[in-house]
Amino acid sequence: MNLLLAFLFRDLAVEKSYRFNLFVKLLAIFSQVAIFYFLSRYIEKPEYFAFVLVGLVFSSFFQFWLNVFAENIRQEQFWGTLEALFSAPAEHVYVILSSSFGKFVFNIIGMATYVVLGAVVFGMVFRLNAALFLLILLLNVAAFAGLGLVSAGFITYFKRGDPASWFVALLVDLLSGVYFPVSVFPEKIRRVSEFLPTTAALDIWRNSLLGTGRVGFGDVALQALWGALLMAAGLVSINAAIRGVKKKGDLGNY
């Protein structure tokens, strides 16, 4: 708890010193939502707005967890403060996880902004299944943060970003039904798309937020399994990377 609060207050202080940051981010979200609202009116499909809005929230959530740990470590390497962080008495993995807490709070604010803008300004209707939504959120944090820890391990050891994660983010935006239903794809691509766990995850998000369709036990179990596997992979890789970099002796180097 101490650790989380320490990081939260630090990030608030850092945000304060770059005063405009949060405001600019909120403005970007506003214009993105507005674009899709008017697009949906232009194509005369009002239901598309709700569809894409949930897609956008999902995509921002996915990218957040995919990148947050690697970005944090990169930042601390650059600032020269990584060794000082790793002098904390907690296990290093806890420190890395906690270090994202401030940004996580900002990300939640961002996600809420999408929803509030959609509902209040643009009159979108939610049919929330809160229990299901919280459950899928939790399972997906495990999965996406697991991927993020793999990426963080890469940057910890090799000192540069892994080439895979931006590609993964692109793939998810393109193939998982963020902007359009995967049913519009030709048969072969659709198969690939339906194979991706993110496609199924986004389906559950839409179901739990918009009340479209039903979610079976199998769908949720699959997300749980996937979450457990990726989180395990993430923990193994970040621990191996930390061990390796301590052997090399250049933990703090940029």
Add this chain to the structure above:
Amino acid sequence: MDISINGLNKGFHTAGSRKKVLTDLHLELKNPCIFALMGPNGSGKTTLLKILATLILPDSGEVRFNGKDLVKDGAFIRKIAGFVMDAEHSFYQMLTLEENLKFFGGLRGVSGSDCERRTRELADDFGIGGFLGEKAAHCSSGTMQKAAFVRALLHEPSVLLVDEFEKSLDEDSQSRITRRLKNLKETKGTTALCVTHDRRWAKDHADAAGTIAGGRIEK
């Protein structure tokens, strides 16, 4: 705090070859003391300190703090130890000294009014009480070195590891900090392992001293 180092080895891979830095190094520190570690540039002083700080893994050998193994109980070692290293760069430049110290205190479980009180007391003692509101980026390197001492002492460690003790410090600051270390040794039993290039300081203030040469410590 007992520190015992036995047969410690560390080498680094550089440009395809393997370079040995510490070879079969031994050191026994019993009872609270101030130990002065000397040695020319590149002799492995920082490497040794970082190994003790659990920031570098040794290749082989055994290090124990009060019997606890450094590699197995890394988190414990970090809890009882304080580090003064790389003072100028290891603070958040865009934050004030106070914000920095509050954060690093929090990392170590020292928070709220406890943290404020100790920060204030240590900072005043080292003569940087008036700089707490300054951004780290605007502080002189001497001020940062003193801030690094404050940071390292916030959680009242039983071992203090200090790299480049006198770096950027004027005489008055050196003697204030030395007085503090002696006081901590007497009242709290804190052991301080200080890297220094000042033979005089070692002679006048340290209980024991050693020089790293050929990867070992010679007394």
